[in-house]
Amino acid sequence: MGRVSWAAWIYIAAVAAAAAAVIALAPPHGTRHWWIVLAVLGLLFLVCDSMPTDLATRQSVWSPSSAATLAAVVLLGPTGAALIGSAAVLSVRREMPGERIFNGAMYALSGFAAGVAFQHLYRQGKSAAGVAFDPWNGPRQFPDSAGFSHVLVPFAAAALVHVLVNHGLIWGVVRRLNSRVRGGSRSRRIESSLSLLLLSDLGFAAFGLIIAVLWQVVDAFAAVIVLVPLFVARWAMGQFAEQQRAYKATMEALCQAVETKDFYTRGHSERVSRGSGMIARQIGMRPDRAEAIMAAGMLHDVGKLGVPTKVLQKTGPLTEEEYAAIQLHPMRGLEIVREIGFLQEALSGIMHHHERIDGRGYPMGFAGDEIPEFARVIAVADAFDSMTSTRSYRQARSIRSAVQELRKAAGSQFDPLIVDAFIAALEVDGWRLPDRPAAPADGATVTAHDHDDPTAPLRVVESY
């Protein structure tokens, strides 16, 4: 929450006021037992809330605290659920005050709404059973085993209401926060990660019901016993995230090792990976495909290591054989990378990243739609980074002039749609240019030609 617009502040204030009104209008007047349950569930909520784990996408945070709120819906009624939800204000996570207030109010409102839905449906179903009932503070006596099936449908409805209100309120604030700063595709991305959260929240709703039920048998131990699987799942998520970071870092280091062979292309793989990711998000690729294309962008040139250094260093025109050696590097790369359990698409992206839309590229001479989407994306990011980097035979182009070159070659070398998407993404994300290299040290390897440079195609000796 860097700059928060007035609209967002008004929205947050409105949500907070609604939550305060709800708690004030339906004040708790529970028994001593009611307050004890409230305290335990409140603690559970805070414990759950303080152990969120980043999912693969940065916007979504996985927090099982809704289990505590939904248990409160059954055990304590709407007011209790609202109070539990408002405990988010005390969250131990590092948050801005505005964020704190909003989260507390949002969880309170969604808990209250879920509680009202549960009470309404449950009373309809149980009207004949004659269970003593307080409209705001839950059943005086939880239904015993005979009544469980009467709880199931109201609880499912309550869980649904909780998730919908919760995500509806978040969606509202996200829209107000992002509407000016970011373009349309961005909010689409956030919404797609919300749908992922929505699913896992429904899964955790099940834990809420289990807590409520176990409370009848083992009292507050219910909260402890349910925390164990949650912690284990969280541990596994954390391990996954850690391994993924380690994996990315290792891949980057190894790609850099390959690049040390050529002084001028340092950082090229990483920038192509980043550029491919920008395009992928811009054209709305699924997150797992975007991950794969970034990996493919990172590895697209590993096969260059199979090209003899003297060919890369040669200043004059290349012979047919030398040109063939260069044309073979995508195949070499494929050979190395093939055994990684990647998506097939990432492999074809590496193999075909030098094809041209007009069919004059290599290694297969594919044209138009024959070229896999991954390859068309990588080709644009690859050429752009080459043009905006300094080479031994020329200075780096400015971003504007490189964009012009891309536009010029759109339709012949590049897919025009991908070029447009890249230019649009450039406007949003910007581009970090490589550091201008100092003159290479003596003995550093320097390539005479950059095979990626669309403005200076490789010259081949015509042989007769």
Add this chain to the structure above:
Amino acid sequence: MTTRQPAERWSSWQALDSGRLLLLAAAAMLAVAAVASTAAVKLQNIGGVAIAFGLFIAVGEVLRLALPGGREAAPIAMAGSMSYALLLGVAGVSEVNGKPQILYIPALQVIAVVAVGMLIGALPHVVAGRPAGLTSMCTRLLAVACVAFIFRNITHLKIIHMMSKWWVAAAAMTALIILGWLVDTVIGALIRADDLGSRFSVGLWDEMRVQYPLGLAVGASVLITVFAAEVMGLWVLAILLGPLLVTQVAFRRYAGIRATYLQTVRALARVTEVGGYVESGHSRRVSRLAVYVGRELGMAEQDLLDLEYAALMHDIGQLSLPDPIPGGATVLVSAADQWRIAQLGADVIEQAKVLDKVADLVRWQSLPSRGTAGQQPPPLGSKIIRAVNAFDDMVAGSPDRDRAAAALERLRLGTVHEYDPGVVEALSQVAGKRLMHRL
């Protein structure tokens, strides 16, 4: 062309060793006896409960989980099996005046239901051409059988008398769940030690470390199921499946990224071969042999993984050389060059910032085993890489026994100063075994 890891090959059907045979026979006999006796007396106390749990176990067996290190687990099936073994009362099934009564389920019936559920769950795997996973299924069956026999025959009645105090039942069940987990883990470690030729004490520790997070989740799920069934009835199975699936998905992603990580390092280690810096297949042979030697020397699984990464990348420093060394055999290069290549490689790996131990192993690989004057001797992993690398430079994957023997002899002559005697001994044992098995 890909060569499979020998570990995988050993664990396949062809090499059915005695330990595994014993396990299969015991489990099969148990299952047959249990099914026969259950069929004779018919399903006791509500066949519906048995069928529901059997189905749950079958689903859990379909949703098996690969764990790091080529292990296999079925946490959902295990949770279902243990819950059925420890089940007390089920609401809506065994009620008298609205209060659930304690079910009396014979231990053999528990085993029969679990065995049948597991077999049904294994069918889809067989149909899809995947391994049936008999070994791990038998291990799980034995673990559940132990728990069921103890609970149903010894402690059951006492717990029934004390049911007014739930924590007595919870404590007794927790103890039994831990026992079941230990049986599962110990048998698993025995089989694995047998397969990989590692030491049991080391293997058991590794196994426990890998299995305990899932064991915790399974144990808590069992307690939840048993207690909640008294209020929810069989609904508990449907409702618990959701959270269990979330946990399972988290573990699957974790195991998946670990596998991809290893594959990527294996693949990228080959850039030195494609670039003509080392002979084809060198990195992979060295890493495989190094892991065997490390295991022979009793290294733990975590250290073996570091060793494998370091061995795969031990030549990565050569990429910083302008031109490949002819033949690529670093053993023939001057000590100063070897040292420089090792330093360059370690620098590359250190850039990743997450593989510092691996970088260290690569950094010290060129030092003689005693270390040079004024320096600590290199870590064990570095000594292993040094010896194995030299061995492979001389043998180059050739299956010729004399050539291997000559290479080993040369390493022995260099021992004490150059190569660690213990490492060379372990190497000669491993190399002997490998030649015998034509690996």
